[in-house]
Amino acid sequence: MNAQANPLIKLKQKIAAFWNEINPDIAALGLLLLGLARRLSGLGERPLWFDETISAVYARQDISTLFALNNGDNHPFGYYLTLKFWIDLFGYSDATIRLLSVVPGVGAIWLVWLIGRRLFPEQSSITLSATAIMALNPFQIYFSQEARNYSFMQFWVLLAIWFWLRGLENSRWLDWLGLGSVSALAIIYNFTGAFYLAALYLYPLFRARLYWEKGILLRMWGAGAGAGVVAGFALFPKLTSRLDAIKNNFWIPEPEPLIILRTFFTFIFGAAPADLFILAFALAFVLLAITLVMAIPAWWRERRDSGLARTLWLLFAPLGLVILVSLAFQSLYLDKALIACSPFYYLLLGWAIFKPGTQKWGGAILVGIPLVIALLWSSLYLPDIYNGKLQPLYIARYNVNQINTYLAQQPAEAVVTATDIAWLPLVYYGAQALPPKYSLSDYPTPNIFPLLVEKLHSETIASADVGKRFKRFWVLFELYQGDNPLAEPRPLPIGLDIPWAHSKDWQVSLMADFDRKYTRVQAVELDRVLLVLYQQ
Template sequence: MKTAAPTRPQTGGSRASEGLTARAGRLPARFDPLWAVLLTFAVTCTRIGTAQPWRDELASWRAADRSTGELVDMLQNVDAVSGAYYLLLQAWISVFGDSPAMLRMPSALAMAGAAGFVVLTARRLFDRRTAVFAGVLFALAPAVSKYGQEARSYALVVLAATAATWLLLRALERPTVLRWLPYAVAVTASGLFHMISLLFLVPHGVIVLGRWWGTRFWRLPVSYAVTVVAALLPLTPLVLLGQRQVARQLGWVPVPHLRDLGGLWVGLIASPLVSLALFAAAALPLAWPRGRRQAVELGLVAVVPIPLAWIVSQGSSSYFIDRYLLFTLPAWVILAAAGLGALRPRRIGVAGLVLLVALGAADQRQLRTEHAKGGTDGKRVAAVIAEQYKPGDGLVMGSSRVYMVDLMVEYYLPERAKLKDVFAERSAVANDDLFPVECSRPVQCLEGTRRVWVVTSSGTQNPYNQLPPDREKALKDHYKPVATTVVGDLQVTLVERAH
C-alpha cells in the first residue's frame, strides 16, 4: 500500500493575517515576498557606498580585479573557499565598475533575495501575520545592513541557506525529484560561498527524521540522504583544496571558550540592544501551542549550527566567528516574528515590532558612516599623495600587509597615480597570491626610485615608525624627509634621495 506524503500543518492564522493585511494596504498574499525584497533592497542600498572598504573587502577587490587566469592561479595557493565569490564579483565589476557601492551591490541583491525566502518560510510554517512581521524585521535588522553592504560572500550564503530551508519544507510536503533538485542546488551554492554554512544540514536532517517519525514515510529520509550526497559531491575538490590552505587562512582565529558564545550572539545581530530583544521574542513561540512544533523545527536551524561550530573549533582550526554563522539569522528573525505575531491583543505585537526596529536605529546610522568599518582614512591618505604625486614615486607601508592599508591607498588613488611598491620583490599577481614576495635587500630595491611616500602610524616623530630595522636604515641612509602630513591614525611622509 502506498503511504501518503506528509503535508504541511494548518496553522489557522487566517483571521489575524487578514486583519494585519488590511491595515498594511490590502495587498494579496502573493505580493508579500516582493515587498519584503524591495524593502530590504532599499534599506541595504541606503548610503551603501559611504563607508570606506576595510581589508576583507579590499582583498575581494584585489582578487576580482585580476584576469580569470590570474585569479585561478591565485586560488591554487590561497582563498580557494572564496573562489566562487571572487569569480562572481569579477564578472560583476567588469560590467558595473568597482566603486564601493558597486562592489557591495551583489551583497545587497543577495540580502534582498533572502528576504523573499524569509517571508515564504514564515508563511509556510506559521501564518501570514508572522510572514509580514518577519519581512519587516529582516529588512531592518542591523546585521542585514552590515553584511548587505559588504563586498564579501556572507550575504550570498544567507540567500542560499535561507532558500535551502524553504526548499526543504516544500520538498517535505511532496518529496519528488523536481522538489529535491532545487534543494540540492541551494546546498551546493551555500557550500561554494562558505563551507562552514553546511552545518545547517544537521538540523535539516533532524527535521526530516522528525517528519519521518510521525509518518513512517521511508521515502523521506532516503530522498534526503541521496539529495545531500549529490549536493556535496561537486564540493569535494574545494574541500580538499581548502584543507591545504586552512592553517594560513584561519590560523589567526583563537579556539573559542564558553564565554565566547555570548559575544558571538551580539556580533551575529550587530547590535547589543536588538540582540537581547530578538532573543526574548524568539523564545515566545515555544509557549504558543499552535506553533510549538514549527518553532522547534525552526529553532533547530537557528540554534544547532552555533554549538556545532563551537565544538568543531576545538580542533586544529577554529571557525567560530560571528559572520561565519550569519546564515542562522533568518531563522532567528522568523522565530521572533512568530513570537510577536502570537501576542494578544494584536497591538502588543505591533508595538514589539516597532520597538525592535527602533532599538537598532542608532546602529543603522553608525553602519552608514564613512569609518564604520575601521578608523583608517585611506581616502584622505590617497588624496595627500595624489596632490603632490610625480611619475616614478614609490610607496612604503609601515604596517603589516595583512592590514592592506597599501591596497586602501591604491584603491582611492586616481588612475594617473601609479606608485611603485618598492619593497615588493615580486608582485602579488606574479606571486599567484594576495601578497607580494617581500624584498630581502632593501638598498637594492630602492635603486632607481627618487621619491618615496612612507605611510606609518601617527603619534610619533619617527617617519619610519614600524618599519623593519633594515628598511628603516636603508631609507635613513639614502633619503631625507621633505614633508609630513598627519591623517587620523596615519602619517604620510614624502622622502627624497639625499644624493
Template sequence: MKQILHRGAAWVKAHPKIDIAVLVAGLFIFALVTLFHVSSASIWFDEAFSAYIIRFDYWQIAAFTSTDVHPPFYYWALKLWSDLFGTTELALRSLSIVFAIGAISGAFILMRRLFGRSVAAVSLLFMVLSPMIVRYSDEARMYTLATLIVVWATYVLVRAIQAKNQKRWWVAYAVLVALGMWTHYFTAFVWLAHWAWRGIVVAQKNKGVKAFAKAYFTKSWLWVHVLAVGLFVPWLFFMVKQLGTVQGSGFWIGPVGVDTPVNYLTNIFYYLEHGKTQSWIALLIVTVIALVIILIPKTYRRLRADSRQSFWLVSVVAFVPPILLFLSSLPPLRPSFVDRYLIPSILFYSLFMAVVFVVGTRSWRPIARVLPIILVSGMMIFGISNVYYYGNYNKNSNTHILTRQVINEIKRVGGEGQPIVANSPWLLYEAAPYESADHPVYFIDENTQYIFGSLDMLKESDLHKISDLDAFEKANPVIWYFGATTDADVTPYRDDWRKIQTVSVTSPITGKTVYRATAYQVSAE
C-alpha cells in the same frame, strides 16, 4: 486604538495581494538603507582581495583562491557583475545588496508559507532593519550570497517534503547545497542543521532505532546528498587543503570565550561589542532575550503540529550553526568564530523572533502585542546608526581603514605622474581600487615574503609590481610612499630618499592618525 488595529487587521486579511506591496515596500526601504551607506567607507583588505582577484580570468580566479581560504563561486559572480557594471565601490558592493534582497524575498515567501501573513510581515521588518544584514550587504564579500543560497535551499527543502512530485525539488536542493559549499564552507553548518531538523521530525513519528533509521535514511535523502557531494567534488581537494592549512598554520581569529555568545547577540541587535553595550541599551537587550525565552513554550503550544515542525526548522537554522561554529573553535582546533560567517543564521534569528512575538503573544491585548516588535525595531534602528558610524572599522584589530581618504589627499596635493608605492603588499590590495592614471599604485617586490596564499596574485603577476627599483626611481623622481604607521612620516625604503611632504588622515572613531603617505624625492628630475 483597539478598534483601529482590529479594522486594519481585518482589511489586510481581506486583501491577500497586499503582501506583494508589503514585500516591495520592505525591499525598497532596505535598498535605501543600504545604498545610502554603500560608498561611505574605504574598501578594506577582504573586499580589496575580492576587487583584485576579479582582474584575472575565471580559471585564474579559481587557481588563486585555491591557495587562500575560500571557494571561488562568489568571485566568479563578482567578476561577471563587474564586467557589466564596473569596479567602483558602488558597483562592487551593490552585488551583495542584490543577493540580500533575494534572500529577504525568499525568507518572506518561506515564512508566509509556513506561518502566515502576519509572521511574514514582522519577519520582513526585522530582516530589513537587521544591523548585521545591512552591514554585510554593503561589503564586497560572499556573506549575503551564502545567505541567499541558504534561504532558498531551506524553502526548497520544505517544498521537497510537501510536494507530490518531489524529484525536481530534491534536485534543486542538491544543487543549492553544492552551491553553498562553492560559496562558503560554513554553509555546511546549515546543512547539518537541516539534518538535525529532519531527525527531530522523523523521531516524532518513529520510535525505536531501526524505525528511526529506516525513516530517516530514505533513498531520496541519500541520493540528494550524493548528488550534492558529486557537484562539489571538483573543489573538494582544495577545500581539504585550505582547511588543513588554516588548522596547521593558524589564523588571525582569536579564541572563543564566555563573551563570544554575548558579543554575537549584541552585534545582532546593536552592531556593538558587549563592552560598549552598557546602561539602558544593556537592559533592553536583556529584557528582549528574557521575553523571547518566556514566550518560546507559549509559542510552541499555540502552533499546530505542522507549524511546530516549521518552528523547529527556523530554530535549528538560527541556533545550530552558531553552536557548531563555537564548538569547532575549541582546542585542539583553531578558532574560527566570526560573526559575519553566520549571516544566514542571523537572518533566521530575525525569523525566529517574528514567530515568537506574533504567535506567543496571541492572548495579549493588541497594543501590548505591538510593543515588543516596536522595541526590537527601535533597537535595530539604533544598530543601523552604529553601522553608519563604524563603517569598515575592524573590531578585531581595532583599526579604522582609511586608504581611500589618504589617496584622495595625495590626489589633492600631489603632482601629475607621481605614483603611489604601498609599503606592504596588504596595503597594495587596499590602494589598488583607488589608483588613477596620474597616481598608479605599486609595491616593491624585493624583500616581500610571499608566505601566504592570499599574496599569490602578486607573486605570479607583474601587475603593480616594482621588480627593478633603480629603474623605477629614474622613471619616477617623486613617489608617494604609503603606509599605516603612528610615526610622523612613513619610513623611507631607502636612506637616500628625501622627504618633500606628508599627508595623513585622522580616524573620527579612534582619534588616532595611522594612515599616512609621504612624498619622497627618489632621484634627480
C-alpha cells in the same frame, strides 16, 4: 482585568487587526522594495576595503588567472567567478562591483517571507515582522552591499531551506533535486554553507522513524550526498591545499560567551558607535533573553515538529556546529559568516511579539517595544555605515584615496606597509601614484601571496632591506580609531599609547626597530592609519 478593559491588550488587538487588514503579499512586496531602496543607497560612498579589493582584483583577471589566484584564498571560487562575469557586462566601478551583492540580498528578503509562511502559515504577522527586520536593519544592508560572498551564501542557504521545507511536507523529487543543487551552490560560494546544510540533514533524525516510513530520509540524504559529491569534486583540490593554511593562519578568536552574545547584537544593530556600544549591546541582550524565556518553555511544552521548533533549530543548530568545529579544529566563528542564521532570529522575535494562541500582551510590549527602539536607533547610523565612518567588527576600512593623496604630496622614495591589509587597497587605488608601495615579506600573518603581488605590478620587501634601498620612506601602521576616523592629518605625540588594529606585537616591534635604526621625521594619524616618515 479582562481583555476588554486592559488598554495594553486592546493595543495589541488593534495592531494585529491592522496587520490582518493588509494584504500580506502586498505588504511583503512593499518591504522588499523598501529594502531594495536602502541597499541601493550609498553603494559608492566608501572605497573598497581589503577583502573587497581581493574580490575586485580576482574578478578583473582572465578565468585561468582567477582560479590560480583563488588557490591561495580561503574562500571558494563561486562568488569570484560570478563577479567576473558581472563586471565584464557592467563595468568595475566600486558601486557596480557592490551592486552584485544587492541582488541576492534583496532575494533573501523575499525568501524570508516565503519560508516564514511555511513555518507559521496561520500567522502572517510573524512573518511580516521578520521580513521588515530583514529589509531594514543595518546588518543585512551592509552585507547586501559588501563585495564579498556572504550575501550569496545567505541567499543559497535560504533557498535550500525553502526546498527543504517543501520536501518535508510533500517529499517530491523536484524539491529534493532543488535542495541538492542549491546545497552544492551554497558550499561553492562559501564553505560555511556546509554548517547550515548539515543542520538541515540532521533535523529529521529527531523523528527518524516517521520520516523513514514516508521515504523522506532516503530522498533527502540522497540529495545531500549528491550535493556533497558535486561540491567536493569542484573544491577538492582547494580543500586539500588550504586546510593547513587555514589551521595556521586564521586570526579569528575562539567563540567565548561574550562573543556569541555579541552575534545577536550584530544581527540587529550591525554596528554602533563606541561610546554607545554598551547600551546597544544591553538592549540587544534584553531582546534575546526575553525572547528565549518565552520561546524555550513554549517549545518544551509542545515538543513536536512545529514552526517554532524548526525556527529554533535553524537558528541555533548551525551556530552550535560552528562553535563545535571552532573548539575542535580552528576557530571559524564570525558574525558575518552566521548571516543565514539571522532570519530565524527575526522570525523568533516576530513569534514572541505575535505569539499565536494567546491574548497576552507581554510579548508585544516586552519584545516589540525594545525591537522598534533598536531598529529606529540603528537606522540613525545608516549614513555613517554607507560612508565608512561606522563599520561592523573585523572590517579594516579606511579612506585609501585620502591617504594616497597625502602620500603623493610628500617627498619620499617609497611607502612600506606594516600589514598587507593596509598595502592592498593603497596599490589597487594608487597603482600609478608615487611613491611606490611595498608590502613587508616578513609580516608574520600574510594575507597576500606572490601571484597577487605580481598581478598588481608591485613587490614585497624585507624590513631589513628597506634602509638598504631607500634613504627616505614612509611606514604605514594600522590603527583602531573607533567610529570617528580623522578627516585631516594630525601629528602623533611621541610616547602616546597607540591603539593598534591588527598584529599588535608585530607592529610594536617593527616601529621600535625602525625608530632604533632610522630618524623619525614626522608621524601623523590620518583616518585609521598611522604614517611615519623615516630617513637615514
